[in-house]
Amino acid sequence: MNVMRHLRVPNVMVEAVLGHMKAEQWLAIGYRVVSDVEGHHRLIPISPEAPPLLDGLTPGYEVVDAEGTPDDRPSTDWWKYLTDILGEAEVALHGEAWPSNHEFIGDMMILRIDDDVSQHTKAIAKAKMQSHPHVRLVVKDRGVQGELRIRDIEPIGCRDGADILTSDFPPHLLETRVMVRESGKNILCDPTKAYFSSKLQAERLETRKLAIELREKLGRPLRVCDPFCGVGPALSTLLAEPELVGSLLAADLNPDAIEMLLDNLRRWDKRDYPKDPAPITSVYDDRIVGFADALKLPEDQSIAGQWDVLLVNIPHRTIEFLPSLVPLLDRSTPSLVRGRVIVEENGIEEANRAIRQALPTTLEGHTEPSLRIKRDYSSTLRLCSFEAWISPEP
Ligand SMILES: C[S@@+](CC[C@H](N)C(=O)[O-])C[C@H]1O[C@@H](n2cnc3c(N)ncnc32)[C@H](O)[C@@H]1O
Incomplete structure (x- = not known):
């Protein structure tokens, strides 16, 4: 038992x-x-x-x-398939180096392959696909790159009908533009064109909980500003809650992200949106959307000082950007800043001080913002998040 x-x-x-x-x-x-x-x-x-x-x-x-009720359907244990292909001795030889973790983005599987087992990439792809029958495409992850945080990936396995291919992939089987179902909404994304991670779903749900708390304080739907919105997954989770979002600003530096965001908003909002990405503009009275440099947004008098919730998901630069973004908040009522930060574990206290210094006074009854470790980013760096409840200006 x-x-x-x-x-x-x-x-x-x-x-x-x-x-x-x-x-x-x-x-x-x-x-x-x-x-x-x-x-x-x-x-x-x-x-x-x-x-x-x-x-x-x-x-x-x-x-x-x-x-527990054992699953007797086709084995979900990829080790068994890997061992069938390579033999027990070879599998045992590389111990921890095998990619036991992976991320799903729609019907794609993304995995990191340690140099130690890279000679077995084809076997890994085949075993992963055998153990996950819903997966259409397996790609090797070389990490997110540059300012736009786009993933560098390489296809290593795909399904062609009943066959699994691990080389000579026909291009039409390598589609990376996919729909991801999350919190009851479909999110269009393409990790080769714009940042997206399924692993942030818990973070998005936490943000929604905090936003609901702010709505209770303000007694009305919120004005939400997501200046690093990517394809819009944080907004999707907020829009899934009825009467939570009043107006919103969704911007990103990457026009490809905005192209997919417009497609997403069309479905989430059940309204028409332009097909082609354009610089930030008021598409509706309550929807400001388009590509923009977040740091320039506060210069626009129709945008500055208008927002109850500010999302700052640019973990490498959040602390550096925060002071420039604060003017976006409406300081006549309580507001909320939600951010993510990548920091050395032994630098967390210093980062907390920098966040507190960058932000206005904390709302009475709430603790000062402080980073919570969410996961390891590398052996020394930690991915953390925080929320800051901001007091209205006296
Ligand atoms: C870590 S991703 C987060 C995307 C999205 N919020 C999500 O959760 O999937 C950071 C995003 O910031 C965008 N970005 C980088 N620098 C920017 C800037 N100066 N202004 C606006 N967006 C920027 C990138 O293109 C990228 O989409």
């Missing part, structure tokens, strides 16, 4: 929660989602490697101990 933690989720929320858990790699591999006895909930098996608190899901959903 294998008693394990399960997340008890109402049937209607199962798809969304599964997406979130897959992206975070919190699902127990080899076990099935089962119906709870009363029939209105499902029990989702939680990976033993998942943290005690599932950011964005608990305590919202209940965690229960129940016997």
Whole structure:
């Protein structure tokens, strides 16, 4: 008997929660989602490697101990397929170097391949595709590059009907423009053209929770400013909550990101949007959209001082940019800044001081902004996030 933690989720929320858990790699591999006895909930098996608190899901959903139901369908264990291809000795030889983690973006799988096992790239791609029958394309991740944070990827495996190809890929099978389902909305993205990460879903849900808290304080829908919006995933999560977003500004330096954002907004807002990306403009009274350098936005008098929520998702430069972005906030009422920062673990206190210095006084009843580590970015760097509740100007 294998008693394990399960997340008890109402049937209607199962798809969304599964997406979130897959992206975070919190699902127990080899076990099935089962119906709870009363029939209105499902029990989702939680990976033993998942943290005690599932950011964005608990305590919202209940965690229960129940016997795990083994999944007897085609094995989800990629090690078995890898061993079938390479043999036990070769697999054992490289131990931790194998890519046991991966990220799904729609039906694409993105993985990093350690130099130590790069000679086995074809076997890795094949084993990953065999163990994940829904995956159409496997790509090797060489990291996000440059100011626009675009991913450098290389296809290493794709499906051609029932066959798995690991070389000589026909170009029409290598499509990287995909739809990702998240929080009940479809997000169009293409990691080769604009930044997108499924791993940030928990972060987006946390932002939504904070925004709901601010709405309670202000008693009205919020004016949301996302000047580094990419294809708009943070906005998608906020727009999924009825009456949360009043007006919004969505901008990014990358015109390709804006092209996909316009497609996304057309579906999320159920209104017409231009097809081609253009410099930032007021598309509707309550929608300012387009490409722009975020640092120049406060120079526009119709944009400065207008916003209740400011999202600053540019982790390499958040602290440097914050002072220039503060004038975007409406300081006549409480407001919220939500940011992400990459920092050396031993530099976190200094970064906290810099954030506090860059931002106006904290709203009474709230603690001063301080970074929370979300995950490792490298052996010494940590990806952190913070929220700052800003007091109105006296
Ligand atoms: C880490 S990505 C975040 C994208 C999006 N918010 C998300 O969560 O998927 C940072 C984004 O900032 C954009 N960017 C970089 N410098 C910028 C600038 N000066 N002004 C506006 N956008 C910028 C990049 O093109 C990129 O899309």
